[in-house]
Amino acid sequence: EAQVTQNPRYLITVTGKKLTVTCSQNMNHEYMSWYRQDPGLGLRQIYYSMNVEVTDKGDVPEGYKVSRKEKRNFPLILESPSPNQTSLYFCASSFEAGSSYEQYFGPGTRLTVT
Amino acid sequence: QKEVEQDPGPLSVPEGAIVSLNCTYSNSAFQYFMWYRQYSRKGPELLMYTYSSGNKEDGRFTAQVDKSSKYISLFIRDSQPSDSATYLCAMTPYSSASKIIFGSGTRLSIRP
Numbered sequence: 001e002a003q004v005t006q007n008p009r010y011l012i013t014v015t016g017k018k019l020t021v022t023c024s025q026n027m028n029h030e031y032m033s034w035y036r037q038d039p040g041l042g043l044r045q046i047y048y049s050m051n052v053e054v055t056d057k058g059d060v061p062e063g064y065k066v067s068r069k070e071k072r073n074f075p076l077i078l079e080s081p082s083p084n085q086t087s088l089y090f091c092a093s094s095f096e097a098g099s100s101y102e103q104y105f106g107p108g109t110r111l112t113v114t
Numbered sequence: 115q116k117e118v119e120q121d122p123g124p125l126s127v128p129e130g131a132i133v134s135l136n137c138t139y140s141n142s143a144f145q146y147f148m149w150y151r152q153y154s155r156k157g158p159e160l161l162m163y164t165y166s167s168g169n170k171e172d173g174r175f176t177a178q179v180d181k182s183s184k185y186i187s188l189f190i191r192d193s194q195p196s197d198s199a200t201y202l203c204a205m206t207p208y209s210s211a212s213k214i215i216f217g218s219g220t221r222l223s224i225r226p
Contacts, residue, residue: 042202042218058213090157096209105157
């Protein structure tokens with residue numbers, strides 16, 4: 001079964017305490033990305049990766065880091081979280097070949113920074 | 115001005131009606147257009163993916179792109195209560211696997 005998993009699903013933390021949200025996919029997709037979703041703002045892309053060791057900034061990269069050391073994993077790192085990073089985070093993986101495109105999202109991680 | 119504008123709704127229609135969801139955009143470089151469905155407390159699910167202008171049909175869903183007007187639509191025929199969800203449009207200029215810009219989503223409710 002095609003799957004994107006994220007951990008943890010829920011996290012409450014304090015300002016400045018480093019955290020990592022993991023993302024893993026089992027479809028051997030080359031492309032992976034991170035989004036945050038806030039009320040009234042829709043989904044905004046944080047970072048994306050087109051392959052191992054290839055990452056690029058999305059629309060809202062400030063305060064976040066990513067790494068892509070293996071094809072299946074794409075962790076999101078918040079070195080010093082702040083309250084404005086309280087949000088719902090989604091990881092996604094995708095594959096494109098000609099006119100064919102498939103994309104799967106993870107179940108989401110709800111992060112609260114106090 | 116946002117690059118992608120989408121009416122947030124909520125939109126409420128009776129079961130069986132044809133639903134029309136729309137997005138407008140300002141960046142003429144967008145070439146790939148997507149529609150997603152998102153149920154409450156779930157991740158988005160890709161419904162439709164189109165390249166450039168034209169129509170694409172998949173079952174009860176039809177995606178329409180008019181690049182000259184910078185306007186895209188998603189039509190749902192014979193709407194069902196299970197179609198009640200938030201629908202997000204998205205678009206990207208280079209490839210669907212790169213930087214993607216989303217609309218803010220339209221909340222749709224189908225009344226039985």
